[in-house]
Amino acid sequence: MSSARIYKKGQITIPKAVREASGFNIGDRVVVEARDNEIVLRHPIGVLEFSAPARAAVIEKPWPEVRRAARQEHADGRLER
Numbered sequence: 001m002s003s004a005r006i007y008k009k010g011q012i013t014i015p016k017a018v019r020e021a022s023g024f025n026i027g028d029r030v031v032v033e034a035r036d037n038e039i040v041l042r043h044p045i046g047v048l049e050f051s052a053p054a055r056a057a058v059i060e061k062p063w064p065e066v067r068r069a070a071r072q073e074h075a076d077g078r079l080e081r
Contacts, residue, residue: 014041046074 002015014024023043024030033040 046070 002018004012004015006012019025022041024041029044030041031044033042
């Protein structure tokens with residue numbers, strides 16, 4: 001088990017051993033979930049858990065429309081996780 005300190009802006013450093021064991025790398029996106037008395041960090045599953053990409057200007061549709069379409073494809077079974 002490792003521990004970390006919460007800094008002024010709510011930031012923490014994930015200990016190296018934990019990053020290596022979980023496969024997290026610098027620059028990776030993580031999903032943060034609150035469950036009962038714990039906070040869980042995990043890898044995103046599917047496109048719906050990502051926020052708008054930095055290159056959103058390249059996409060011809062607005063980001064909310066892209067997400068809506070992806071949700072619909074997933075609901076229709078055309079998009080797998």
